């Protein structure tokens with residue numbers, strides 16, 4: 001999942017993007033940097049501003065401030081033609097209920113960039129709707145509509161694909177198929193910008209993530225760099241040895257990266273790459289402090305929760321709850337082996 | 341052009357199109373056939389003369405047109421509002437704009453498709469109406485010898501053009517209201533409300549109301565003569581209407597204003613539904 005060098009340009013960049021709905025601030029100076037040819041996971045809890053960002057990128061609404069760069073040039077009110085190279089599925093897919101899936105794609109193709117008519121068949125096949133393509137959309141299940149929505153977003157063979165929570169309503173097989181498809185698109189040089197409020201949903205397919213909370217970017221980078229920078233190692237020592245242990249660990253990491261949670265006497269939480277647990281143990285042993293317990297975690301989900309929880313300013317529309325910042329369990333992130 | 345052709349295809353597959361046309365034709369057939377069938381029983385009473393007038397060609401052509409254009413106006417308001425509103429309700433404008441389509445082009449060409457379908461609908465409904473009137477006349481035992489009256493038939497293109505213009509202006513109003521309301525139901529409701537509000541206000545304020553869109557359209561359709569007033573109720577001798585020439589100018593002005601409002605609003609709208 002190597003990120004192609006940003007040298008070949010950015011597919012998408014925003015700087016200081018601001019947007020309010022009436023008095024409600026939805027985006028508060030958003031800076032996104034999305035290199036070409038990757039799958040970018042745009043993560044945030046409900047109400048964080050993901051859909052608002054997508055609407056701005058698709059020209060449905062206009063920013064109160066800040067700039068958008070789309071496929072290498074500025075995108076403003078007069079640049080609708082730029083969207084000929086962009087495909088979008090924003091919030092819920094939209095269709096005429098009285099038309100079939102095929103007819104809907106055909107009529108959608110009458111707008112925007114011209115589309116060769118056989119493209120409709122290819123896409124119906126791609127999203128697995130052939131067989132049901134002549135049924136009215138009013139008879140489609142949620143997941144089928146979602147598949148058709150993804151097909152609609154791909155209609156013009158876009159260079160940049162904007163997908164707002166595309167996994168909504170998809171069954172597990174559908175999600176796996178979508179991951180495959182998006183990875184394939186990225187491997188052909190296209191850029192996929194996909195939002196989700198569930199890290200686990202996109203973790204296995206993204207090269208890079210941007211985490212947004214309360215309208216601001218709180219973290220952006222490759223999954224690997226996030227894990228490296230945000231890994232946690234928890235060590236347990238005798239409570240009376242804690243000050244000495246902190247002293248000893250200060251030689252390994254900055255003092256500010258060591259936490260001693262008051263509600264867990266004897267525990268030290270060190271912000272260090274998860275695979276350096278042995279270093280923590282060795283450092284303490286050198287100071288004649290022997291650990292009674294050692295856990296390492298880079299559970300991105302916890303990191304995601306911690307990041308988005310602290311950045312929340314208002315109640316939004318869904319409360320994330322008050323999970324502790326540090327993972328209490330060992331690594332439980334389902335890595336690697338998941339179906340591709 | 342792609343959007344216009346697509347608009348026609350969509351409307352032809354839309355159940356509302358056929359329901360609207362079916363209702364219009366059904367009502368017409370019902371009235372002409374029912375009147376014809378009951379003519380023998382009413383003949384002795386004072387309604388007899390009116391029935392004879394309704395079913396005797398070539399006069400029947402005029403009655404038919406008046407009925408069609410009067411009721412057609414109301415139907416056009418509802419139909420066009422439903423088409424414009426559903427673009428918002430179903431998120432289809434969103435889909436088109438996100439594909440880089442021009443908002444104004446999309447809205448105007450969608451309306452052009454509606455206007456085209458209204459023309460086709462009028463022709464179909466008129467043909468069905470003529471058949472109904474012939475059946476009605478036969479049931480009533482009235483001769484249909486005037487059906488080929490060349491002078492009347494020669495006027496058809498002119499009358500149709502005027503009637504169509506009046507009706508699409510009324511449709512444009514429904515289209516605009518639904519666009520402003522961004523909703524099918526609100527558009528239909530407000531459209532019907534305005535239609536009847538205007539015909540009610542006409543009773544008291546006809547010197548002003550005659551310039552309003554529905555009245556101007558009615559004047560255009562009726563060619564300045566008093567026709568069958570649908571929903572008008574109080575269309576009496578004291579009511580002022582525009583002369584046909586002025587009515588034409590006023591109707592075109594309203595049509596243009598409605599389309600400009602649609603464009604301005606659609607261009608500026610935040611599509612965040």
Ligand SMILES: Nc1ncnc2c1ncn2[C@@H]1O[C@H](COP(=O)(O)OP(=O)(O)O)[C@@H](O)[C@H]1O
Nearest residue numbers: 021024026045046047048049050051052053612
């Ligand atoms: N159409 C709208 N009108 C008013 N407020 C809105 C609208 N859409 C979103 N918001 C508000 O803007 C904020 C961001 O919403 P949104 O972008 O939909 O978040 P997300 O997609 O991340 O869940 C929320 O507080 C939401 O309530």
Ligand SMILES: [Mg+2]
Nearest residue numbers: 050051091164
């Ligand atoms: Mg959202």
